[in-house]
Amino acid sequence: MDLDSLKWDDAGLISVIFQDHETGEVLTLGYMNRDALQRTLETGKAHLFRRSHGRVMMKGETSGNYQIVREILLDCDADALVMKVEQIGGAACHEGYRSCFHRKVSGDQLEIVGERVFDPKEVYGS
Numbered sequence: 001m002d003l004d005s006l007k008w009d010d011a012g013l014i015s016v017i018f019q020d021h022e023t024g025e026v027l028t029l030g031y032m033n034r035d036a037l038q039r040t041l042e043t044g045k046a047h048l049f050r051r052s053h054g055r056v057m058m059k060g061e062t063s064g065n066y067q068i069v070r071e072i073l074l075d076c077d078a079d080a081l082v083m084k085v086e087q088i089g090g091a092a093c094h095e096g097y098r099s100c101f102h103r104k105v106s107g108d109q110l111e112i113v114g115e116r117v118f119d120p121k122e123v124y125g126s
Contacts, residue, residue: 019083030059046060
């Protein structure tokens, strides 16, 4: 992949949708800079630029819930990626759910539609 052909935003990031490679379930949305994408391509494991930490981290580096990249798709504008991944450890969400999209909008309410796989306090502390 020619990283120069991608359209990076003003912060040098590109949006990435992570999807289960077998079911198509959307697991999470993250951001990569050039370094994160390069590490992902080299290792086959998802790396993200964590805006809250200000650095590149391997997905699951703390929790053990990492992602093996099986396929990468690039959109027509070259400004977003879809990575089809094998989710190892059961949860993609830092709140302990399989998917970050575990809340459903029902009218003016939010309904939890996923089950927690792990307790984030046990993994990350309080």
